[in-house]
Amino acid sequence: MTDTAPLPASPLGLPDTALVVVNLGTPDAATPAAVRRYLAEFLHDHRVVDMTRWLWCPLLHFVILPLRSRPVAHKYASIWIDGADGGSPLAVHTRRLARALQAELPGLRVVDAMRYGQPSLADTLERLRSDGIRRFVVLPLYPQYSTSTTASVADVVDRFRAGAPGCELRMLEDYHLDPGWVGAVADAIGSHREREGAGDHLLMSFHGLPQRFVDRGDPYQAQCEASAAAVAAALGLPPDAWSLSYQSRFGREQWLSPSTEDTLRALAARGVTRVDVVAPGFAVDCIETLEEIAMMLAEGFAAQGGQLRYIPCLNADARHARALASLLRASFPDAVA
Numbered sequence: 583m584t585d586t587a588p589l590p591a592s593p594l595g596l597p598d599t600a601l602v603v604v605n606l607g608t609p610d611a612a613t614p615a616a617v618r619r620y621l622a623e624f625l626h627d628h629r630v631v632d633m634t635r636w637l638w639c640p641l642l643h644f645v646i647l648p649l650r651s652r653p654v655a656h657k658y659a660s661i662w663i664d665g666a667d668g669g670s671p672l673a674v675h676t677r678r679l680a681r682a683l684q685a686e687l688p689g690l691r692v693v694d695a696m697r698y699g700q701p702s703l704a705d706t707l708e709r710l711r712s713d714g715i716r717r718f719v720v721l722p723l724y725p726q727y728s729t730s731t732t733a734s735v736a737d738v739v740d741r742f743r744a745g746a747p748g749c750e751l752r753m754l755e756d757y758h759l760d761p762g763w764v765g766a767v768a769d770a771i772g773s774h775r776e777r778e779g780a781g782d783h784l785l786m787s788f789h790g791l792p793q794r795f796v797d798r799g800d801p802y803q804a805q806c807e808a809s810a811a812a813v814a815a816a817l818g819l820p821p822d823a824w825s826l827s828y829q830s831r832f833g834r835e836q837w838l839s840p841s842t843e844d845t846l847r848a849l850a851a852r853g854v855t856r857v858d859v860v861a862p863g864f865a866v867d868c869i870e871t872l873e874e875i876a877m878m879l880a881e882g883f884a885a886q887g888g889q890l891r892y893i894p895c896l897n898a899d900a901r902h903a904r905a906l907a908s909l910l911r912a913s914f915p916d917a918v919a
């Protein structure tokens with residue numbers, strides 16, 4: 583983050599400040615070739631996989647990409663959104679959320695960008711600069727900070743800043759306890775419970791992370807725990823009515839526990855039949871929520887005699903856009919009016 587003197591307003595009255603809403607990224611087609619391109623970029627990031635390249639590159643190029651691209655493309659195909667404004671759910675919902683934020687913040691130019699794939703964050707920052715933007719607010723759509731996600735966005739922002747003298751860049755690091763965001767998540771769960779009746783248990787499932795990252799100081803797990811406790815408190819849930827788990831394990835090393843799959847199995851074994859599952863670490867729905875939770879884990883839980891009811895992410899809901907707009911106004915009062 584930099585703090586330079588306030589910039590003058592654009593002489594043409596056009597917005598001189600851009601809000602760049604950044605998400606992880608996703609393939610641009612549900613094909614093995616597009617998935618391979620996306621995974622290759624993502625899994626080459628040292629923030630995501632820090633193994634020495636002598637070991638990792640052969641494993642990635644000769645084992646993981648050839649074996650993973652086709653089955654993962656099938657998964658994307660099962661959740662792909664059709665139509666002119668369609669695509670991978672992560673891209674579609676991020677784009678729609680950026681539009682909803684534009685309506686909330688008419689004084690800024692709001693654009694969406696991706697850390698991996700298109701529209702690329704690095705290219706987006708350059709394009710905005712060539713359009714005359716000199717002040718940038720970057721909002722990574724990760725409520726909880728992790729070096730594997732937020733810090734990787736910061737790497738791109740830092741590289742751009744180094745080559746863009748005269749530009750002012752600020753970035754929000756996390757919003758895991760922001761009252762507006764906690765309230766929006768609790769409201770979404772509350773609306774689901776009003777519509778469908780409350781389940782017997784609420785499971786809050788977060789994306790996992792190698793345990794090693796947390797052991798060396800990544801605050802992600804502590805922030806997930808704090809977010810989940812705040813959402814449960816906003817709903818007035820007693821401790822035995824909810825739990826927290828981690829999904830989307832990748833590779834063989836130890837990841838955060840308990841896993842969502844094991845937690846569902848334990849709930850089924852205890853005779854808990856109707857479980858509501860929400861994913862508060864994901865700002866918008868994506869392969870990890872729609873395919874992994876709402877399809878695969880729901881099928882597995884049904885086979886154990888239970889019913890898993892997935893509560894969608896906040897996506898482009900007005901309450902999500904309102905919460906994020908208020909958070910940005912409070913965090914950057916001189917840039918976001």
Ligand SMILES: C=CC1=C(C)c2cc3[nH]c(cc4nc(cc5[nH]c(cc1n2)c(C)c5CCC(=O)O)C(CCC(=O)O)=C4C)c(C)c3C=C
Pocket residue numbers: 606607608609621630631650654670672724728730731789790791792802830832863864867868869870
């Ligand atoms: C070592 C591998 C991975 C780490 C570390 C990791 C951390 C991490 N990821 C998210 C959010 C998302 N991940 C998504 C997909 C995804 N994640 C990994 C691997 C790691 N993630 C892979 C290989 C994939 C692609 C799908 C697959 O091949 O199984 C997504 C969804 C993308 C989409 O297109 O829908 C999100 C979002 C967080 C928050 C996080 C650390 C906290």
Ligand SMILES: [Fe+2]
Pocket residue numbers: 626639642643
């Ligand atoms: Fe490589």
Ligand SMILES: [Fe+2]
Pocket residue numbers: 789830
């Ligand atoms: Fe991931």
